[in-house]
Amino acid sequence: VIQNWQLLPESEAKVLPDYIPQQIQQDYYEACRIRDLSSKASATLSRRCLQGMIRDFWSIEKARLKDEIDDLEEKVDSDVWASIDAVRSVGNIGAHMEKDINVMIDVEPGEAQLLIGLIEQLVEDWYVSRESRRKRTEALKNLAADKETQKNGKVEQNREENEGS
Numbered sequence: 001v002i003q004n005w006q007l008l009p010e011s012e013a014k015v016l017p018d019y020i021p022q023q024i025q026q027d028y029y030e031a032c033r034i035r036d037l038s039s040k041a042s043a044t045l046s047r048r049c050l051q052g053m054i055r056d057f058w059s060i061e062k063a064r065l066k067d068e069i070d071d072l073e074e075k076v077d078s079d080v081w082a083s084i085d086a087v088r089s090v091g092n093i094g095a096h097m098e099k100d101i102n103v104m105i106d107v108e109p110g111e112a113q114l115l116i117g118l119i120e121q122l123v124e125d126w127y128v129s130r131e132s133r134r135k136r137t138e139a140l141k142n143l144a145a146d147k148e149t150q151k152n153g154k155v156e157q158n159r160e161e162n163e164g165s
Helices: 022-033 039-058 065-072 078-095 109-164
Strands: none
Touching (some): 022 039, 022 109, 039 065, 039 078, 039 109, 078 109
């Protein structure tokens, strides 16, 4: 075997909901597509995707991703924060050249997949959970409004019946 590749589907990416910002979707899909071809580039895209998610979901914007992640520390569980910081660290391998250009640190496909897995988890925990909560709240508000309308209709009906007797 000289080379192995997956023809269709072109990656193992999960389909992201439409309410995820387009740029985050694009970075995620691209990170999945190139995971085996260039794991370092995939890690860099996961890092970029993470930064986009922090900026969009948490409205944290700083000059450096490290500062954004530090701001996030008090808002998320400690294990999630540690994982997020790890994505930043590994993604930096592809995003920034080492001071000694002869030092090369590789990222393996399995390692890049770990970063992609965290992005998928954060999409679920942050965006999907928020959207589910929003839909549930909307359904409950509609239910309460419908019940109030029914109650008011019955009260009016009882009043009319009492006035007619």
